[in-house]
Amino acid sequence: MRHRVHGRKLGRTTAHRKALFRNQLTALFTHERIVTTVPKAKELRPIAERMVTLARTGTLPARRKVLTMVPDRDVVRRLFDEIAPRFMERPGGYTRIVRLGNRRGDGAELALIEFVDYTPPERGESAGAEGKQSLMDRARGMFGGRRGEEDAAEDAVEAVGTAEEETPATEDAREPAGPAGDVRESADAATEEAPEAEEESEEKSE
Secondary structure, three states: OOOOOOOOOOOOOHHHHHHHHHHHHHHHHHHOEEEEEHHHHHHHHHHHHHHHHHHHHOOHHHHHHHHOOOOOHHHHHHHHHHHHHHHOOOOOOOEEEEEEEEOOOOOOEEEEEEEOOOOOOOOOOOOOOOOOOOHHHHHHHHOOOHHHHHHHHHHHHHHHHHHHHHHHHHHHHHOOOOHHHHHHHHHHHHHHHHHHHHHHHHHHHO
């Protein structure tokens, strides 16, 4: 029985578990939504909301406290400057957990943890401030998308046109020229003279 036992060990040692939460907090504050298992999401939610509450104060001790859990200064700066001001009028409950079903393979139940005011970026805004494109945008540009299909169709039309232009040249190249043509003409002449020689030999024999 787990009487008076607080928290989940998640099958990890203390150091491993803390490192897991640091990585998940960094990803959550960077992308504002992550996919993980339900037990991890339930353990991460109170830690993340505590960090947001500290960031709402905007003080230097609070920033140092958050840096002990999120060692990335850029992520902490984003938390204090962009995320926390959005929840100044909200007394807690900054995140939500949405169950996604079981994962193929091990059957673990997945969940989506995100901020309650999260809005998915539009396709044109998927590139970040540094001009980096997401994996989906890069894949859409390389293999999919309307524009990719049109470019492929244009390339196919151009290939067909060049093939039609090159066809007469290939037929002319097949015709013999030079000494080879003279040899063929002499062979044809010999075959024409052969029947005449046979007729002459028949007349002499008669």
